[in-house]
Each structure stands twice: as structure tokens, then as C-alpha cells.
Amino acid sequence: MAKGIQSMKVLVAGAGIGGLCLAQGLVRAGIDVRVFEREPGAGSRYQGFRIGLDGLGLAALRECLPPRLHGLLAAVTGPLTGERRLVDPQLKELRQLGEVADGTAADRHVLRQLLLAGLGDRVEFGRAVVGYDELPDGRVEARLADGGSVVGDLLVGADGVGSAVRRQLLPGAEVAAVPGNALLGRTPLTERLAALVPGAGTLVRGSGLSLLIGRMEFRRPPRLAAAELAPDVELPDADSYLRWVVMLPEPLGADAVTWPQVRDRLLGLINGWHPDLVELVRRSDTGNSSPLTIRYAEPVAHWGTGPVTLLGDAIHTMPPSAGQGANTAFRDAALLCRSLTAVHRGEAQLSSAVEEYELRMLDRGFAAVAQGLDRLSEFVPAR
Ligand SMILES: Cc1cc2nc3c(=O)[nH]c(=O)nc-3n(C[C@H](O)[C@H](O)[C@H](O)COP(=O)(O)OP(=O)(O)OC[C@H]3O[C@@H](n4cnc5c(N)ncnc54)[C@H](O)[C@@H]3O)c2cc1C
Structure with a gap:
């Protein structure tokens, strides 16, 4: 696995709110990032439901977004x-x-459009990631549904609840339906x-x-x-x-x-x-x-860190009852971004930075899943 590299290339599977938040943060830090999204275009599916952001989730989102967009973010959210x-x-x-x-109340569709701002052709629509190969030199090659492939130092699966990246990385990981x-x-x-x-x-x-x-x-x-x-x-x-x-x-x-x-x-x-x-x-x-369909991920143990990691619903899908899915995805994105920025600056090795991210992300993410399951009983009516 590559280390302390200034020309690091990060590949992200999924242009949902978590993957785009990470991409914004990496661009802000001067890191090369490409995002591959399965859907054919930014507006191809209206994804408008309200999500509630707490102080920590909003702070993580603002940390990744360029400051020039903070005013717009405040204007298009609600109390x-x-x-x-x-x-x-x-x-x-x-x-x-x-x-x-x-x-803070945010509309997921509006937020996603805002998160695309300035990313330009770094986001490639209509290009689903179907799997990957770890290369002998420590890098990773992502395989795309259109037959193409792309090589990077790190592949981040931010491809949501049905994550193709998770299926390959953690074939035993289970997602259950309530x-x-x-x-x-x-x-x-x-x-x-x-x-x-x-x-x-x-x-x-x-x-x-x-x-x-x-x-x-x-x-x-x-x-x-x-x-x-x-x-x-x-x-x-x-x-x-x-x-x-x-x-x-x-x-x-x-x-x-x-x-x-x-x-x-x-x-x-x-x-x-x-x-x-x-x-x-x-x-x-x-x-x-x-x-x-309300789904949640069963807890998983930490895997051996390599050039592939996960973020957001791709690893810790949770019921909406705790209102934490998006908050946690943004906090994952900000945390991973900080770790990769340290690598980019030559202050850390890629593998240890990613491992540190994974350990904290897993702890926090699965605590939020458990909280969501606990609170679900408040909402589920007695028969
Ligand atoms: C009704 C409801 C209410 C909610 N309310 C809240 C709330 O109040 N607060 C809160 O914090 N959270 C809430 N959530 C949860 C929140 O919406 C999710 O946790 C959040 O969207 C996860 O972001 P993500 O980027 O990880 O995944 P997603 O937003 O699901 O994005 C994944 C992206 O990956 C793409 N993709 C999938 N497969 C591939 C592939 N193979 N290759 C490339 N791209 C792929 C998808 O098209 C999608 O664009 C709610 C969820 C629901 C359903």
C-alpha cells in the first residue's frame, strides 16, 4: 500500500451525500479525486426527503465544503x-x-446538488463500480460496469445500502430489513x-x-x-x-x-x-x-486495512429513527478527509491513516445503528 504520497489518487464509488462530501473535502485539500456514480445524471432521480442534521453533522459538512458555499448552505436549509x-x-x-x-433541516436532493458544486468532471455519472482488484504494488483497480477500469491509491465505497464495494470487501456482512x-x-x-x-x-x-x-x-x-x-x-x-x-x-x-x-x-x-x-x-x-423498506447493517469486525475502505450507508446503514445516517456519513467523510490530508502532506502513512479512520468510523457508525434500532420501538405501533 502506498504511503506519504503527494500525488495520491482517491477513487470514490457513489455520488450520494457522503461520497460527495468526501470529494469536496479532498478537493479543498488539493487531493486528486474521481467519483463514479451509477445513476445517469445528477437529477435523474428526485431524492427529496428531509434529513435532520445535528451540530456535529453540520460541522463535518461545513468542514468539507469550501467556505464560499457556507452562506448558500445556510440559505437553503431550514430550522x-x-x-x-x-x-x-x-x-x-x-x-x-x-x-x-x-x-438543521436539509432536503437531500438540494443538498446533493449543492455538494456537486465545483466538482465538474471529477464526478462521472452512468459509471457503476462493479468490483475491484488489489494490485501487487499496493494500489487498487476499480472495475466499472461499462467495461472500463481505473487505478488509484485508495477506493472508498460510498455506494449506499446495496454497496458493491462492501459485497466484495466483506462478503459476510449482512443488511437486514425491519x-x-x-x-x-x-x-x-x-x-x-x-x-x-x-x-x-x-x-x-x-x-x-x-x-x-x-x-x-x-x-x-x-x-x-x-x-x-x-x-x-x-x-x-x-x-x-x-x-x-x-x-x-x-x-x-x-x-x-x-x-x-x-x-x-x-x-x-x-x-x-x-x-x-x-x-x-x-x-x-x-x-x-x-x-x-427500513434496513440496518449487522455489526462487523474491523477487517485488515488495505487500499479499499467504506463510508456511510455502505457500511453502517441504519434505520432513520435515530436521524443519524446522513450525520454519520458526513462525519465519516470529514474524518477520512483529515486522515488523507495528513498523508498528502507527508505527515502520515496511507495504511495507518486509513486504519485509524476505519476503527473510529466503525465504533461510531455501529453505535448509531444500535441507537436507531432502540428508537425504532418508539415508532413501531403495537399490533
Ligand atoms: C426516510 C428517511 C429519513 C432519513 N432521515 C434522516 C435524518 O433525519 N438524519 C440523518 O442523518 N439521516 C437520515 N436518513 C439517512 C440518510 O439519508 C442516509 O444515511 C444517507 O443518505 C447516506 O448517505 P450515503 O452517501 O452513505 O449513501 P446514499 O445517499 O445512499 O448514496 C449512495 C450513492 O451511491 C450510488 N451507487 C450505488 N451503487 C453504486 C455503484 N455500484 N457504483 C457507483 N455508484 C453507486 C447511488 O446511486 C447513490 O447516489 C434518512 C433516510 C431515510 C430513508
Whole structure:
């Protein structure tokens, strides 16, 4: 494995929010990076759901992003503060679930576009990584689905829950699905619906069904904010919305396939609930609402460090219940970036820097998985 190298080349599989955050940090540090993404283009799939960032996740993201984009990041995120509350289906408060002091709401799609800023042709779309070969000189050759290949000093698998890099590196690593059925809905924010989430989040507990609602309220419309604050960055038009997740103990059945069918079945299940909750489901956006499989990674032991490593959901996929997946991916990215910067400056060897990253990343990542599984019981309704 190469060491203390100033011309180090880093290959990243996956241009999700974790892989792009790493790429931004490496470019900032003057390190050569290429990112390979399976999807054909940046906007080919709308990935817009709200994610909640905590102080540490946001700090890691800002550490990697160039300072000129910090103002734009602040403008296109929203507040996420106040009480999380538990209510009954008539919106009567049952109890408070804890206060969020310093949260930030971000839309994953907008964030991903922002994270592409300035990376140019360092990100190659339509080029899935299918595997790799470790070379005798310690470097790694990534194999691409289009038949191409590329050699680097380090390959970082940031290719999400179905990671091809993880499959080869850790063939025994398992990702499990939480039993039951979840739905992910998105509804445009109106004044009436805004009242459903006065604080950081609202959990509605019905019999056999629970509904978790969060608010994504952009401080400024993303496209306009980019035009004013960083005209070279193109952000999409996106309106504020409520993001909600429904947990059902049983699947909805084979005849609920399209979103209108799923929505109508759900409307039947919440018949008699407060009219604002019915309105929330009735007005859900067909293009951005869907069934959701909640997955989590079983813990893995540290492997022998080589020229291939992992980051984010590719190694520690977790249920969204702890709100830590993106936060942890950003913290992985910032940590790995710091380690690689030390190598780039000749202050550390590549293998020991990567090993140190892996040990801390595994500890933190799997602690967050465990926390997400613990908190999932808050959301899963009794049968
Ligand atoms: C409903 C929901 C709510 C959530 N809420 C929160 C929250 O409040 N707070 C929070 O911190 N987290 C939250 N998360 C989790 C968060 O979205 C993820 O943890 C985060 O997106 C992980 O980032 P990543 O870059 O590791 O993976 P991803 O974002 O999944 O990116 C992986 C990328 O790799 C690409 N790819 C896949 N295979 C290949 C291949 N073979 N070759 C090349 N490219 C490939 C994919 O197309 C994708 O672009 C939530 C998740 C869900 C589903």
C-alpha cells in the first residue's frame, strides 16, 4: 500500500451525500479525486426527503465544503428546533419526547446538488463500480460496469445500502430489513398543515399505526438563493414541504402498488383521524411518496486495512429513527478527509491513516445503528 504520497489518487464509488462530501473535502485539500456514480445524471432521480442534521453533522459538512458555499448552505436549509411531541389521532398532546436545540433541516436532493458544486468532471455519472482488484504494488483497480477500469491509491465505497464495494470487501456482512411496512410521504407545506409540526417533529400514535411528521421549510427558495449567492451553482426549484413516515405492522397488500392506491388504503386506515392529518395524506405528492423498506447493517469486525475502505450507508446503514445516517456519513467523510490530508502532506502513512479512520468510523457508525434500532420501538405501533 502506498504511503506519504503527494500525488495520491482517491477513487470514490457513489455520488450520494457522503461520497460527495468526501470529494469536496479532498478537493479543498488539493487531493486528486474521481467519483463514479451509477445513476445517469445528477437529477435523474428526485431524492427529496428531509434529513435532520445535528451540530456535529453540520460541522463535518461545513468542514468539507469550501467556505464560499457556507452562506448558500445556510440559505437553503431550514430550522429544526423545539420539542418533539407525541399526540393522539385527534392531535391531543400525550407527552413531550425531548427538545432539539441546534438542528438543521436539509432536503437531500438540494443538498446533493449543492455538494456537486465545483466538482465538474471529477464526478462521472452512468459509471457503476462493479468490483475491484488489489494490485501487487499496493494500489487498487476499480472495475466499472461499462467495461472500463481505473487505478488509484485508495477506493472508498460510498455506494449506499446495496454497496458493491462492501459485497466484495466483506462478503459476510449482512443488511437486514425491519419487519412490517413503512411508507414515506411528502406533502406541500401550507399554513394549515404547518400547525401539525410546531416544534422539531410530531409523532402520532394510533392503534396499529404511527405517523412521524417533520417539516422542511427552506429559508430561501434554493434556485433563487443560488442565483444570488453563488451564480455558478445550479440548484433546483423546490418548495417547502412536510415529510412523513408511516409505520404499519402489516403490509398493505398486493393490490396497493401505485401511490394513489397506497394513499387511498392509508386514508381508509386513518378514517376518523383529525381532519388536518387526513388532509396531510390526501394532498401527498404522488411523484415523491413511496413505500419504504427500513434496513440496518449487522455489526462487523474491523477487517485488515488495505487500499479499499467504506463510508456511510455502505457500511453502517441504519434505520432513520435515530436521524443519524446522513450525520454519520458526513462525519465519516470529514474524518477520512483529515486522515488523507495528513498523508498528502507527508505527515502520515496511507495504511495507518486509513486504519485509524476505519476503527473510529466503525465504533461510531455501529453505535448509531444500535441507537436507531432502540428508537425504532418508539415508532413501531403495537399490533
Ligand atoms: C426516510 C428517511 C429519513 C432519513 N432521515 C434522516 C435524518 O433525519 N438524519 C440523518 O442523518 N439521516 C437520515 N436518513 C439517512 C440518510 O439519508 C442516509 O444515511 C444517507 O443518505 C447516506 O448517505 P450515503 O452517501 O452513505 O449513501 P446514499 O445517499 O445512499 O448514496 C449512495 C450513492 O451511491 C450510488 N451507487 C450505488 N451503487 C453504486 C455503484 N455500484 N457504483 C457507483 N455508484 C453507486 C447511488 O446511486 C447513490 O447516489 C434518512 C433516510 C431515510 C430513508
